[in-house]
Amino acid sequence: MSCAFDFAHYRELLDAARAGGYRWAGFDAEPEAGVVILRHDVDLSLDAAVALAELESDAEAWSTYFLMTRSIFYNLDSHEGERAVERLRALGHRVAHHAVWPHLDLDDRFDRVVAWHNPDPEYMREPVEGATNVMTAPWFDPEHYRSDSNQHWRSGCPHEALAHGDFEWLQLLTHPEIWAYDGATMGETMRSFLDADREARLEHLRNDRIDL
Ligand SMILES: [Zn+2]
Ligand SMILES: [Zn+2]
Numbered sequence: 001m002s003c004a005f006d007f008a009h010y011r012e013l014l015d016a017a018r019a020g021g022y023r024w025a026g027f028d029a030e031p032e033a034g035v036v037i038l039r040h041d042v043d044l045s046l047d048a049a050v051a052l053a054e055l056e057s058d059a060e061a062w063s064t065y066f067l068m069t070r071s072i073f074y075n076l077d078s079h080e081g082e083r084a085v086e087r088l089r090a091l092g093h094r095v096a097h098h099a100v101w102p103h104l105d106l107d108d109r110f111d112r113v114v115a116w117h118n119p120d121p122e123y124m125r126e127p128v129e130g131a132t133n134v135m136t137a138p139w140f141d142p143e144h145y146r147s148d149s150n151q152h153w154r155s156g157c158p159h160e161a162l163a164h165g166d167f168e169w170l171q172l173l174t175h176p177e178i179w180a181y182d183g184a185t186m187g188e189t190m191r192s193f194l195d196a197d198r199e200a201r202l203e204h205l206r207n208d209r210i211d212l
């Protein structure tokens with residue numbers, strides 16, 4: 001099995017977790033033995049998030065999507081943003097807040113769960129008033145956490161350990177953009193994202209009755 005950052009291998013990760021006997025969970029209860037908490041920080045693309053959400057739903061999995069209100073790449077207040085939130089919820093996923101320090105915009109679009117975007121160590125593990133910070137105990141500890149940052153698994157791709165049931169439980173952070181767009185490196189994948197984004201923006205221009 002090649003551990004590519006693409007939808008085919010993401011599906012294999014879900015299947016591996018299933019084969020390892022895991023069940024899905026969120027951040028509303030303390031993690032128990034045998035759960036995998038799927039978490040997605042959506043940094044760049046709502047289209048990628050919705051595409052991954054469809055894949056998960058097809059695999060009978062669900063996860064928690066952390067969406068930004070202060071992204072420079074997408075606008076959650078736009079029509080597209082509203083549609084994305086609706087679609088994620090309709091597919092059975094949870095929607096939480098990917099916040100930019102020190103701002104918390106925990107309105108009723110979000111469950112009371114927060115993941116900071118690119119957090120500094122000073123506040124990454126600090127409790128958040130009125131909400132769950134996903135990087136605090138009991139939801140976080142390094143032994144029970146894997147993430148795909150910049151197409152790099154610090155401790156290797158977890159598919160094999162999941163299939164063998166090696167984790168007591170796991171919080172698995174993945175970024176939809178990394179898996180949704182083609183590219184053998186992070187740079188290539190980001191350029192694929194930008195190509196798709198350019199096409200989407202041309203469509204927005206047409207919808208705004210701009211002569212192209
Ligand atoms: Zn793998
Ligand atoms: Zn982020």
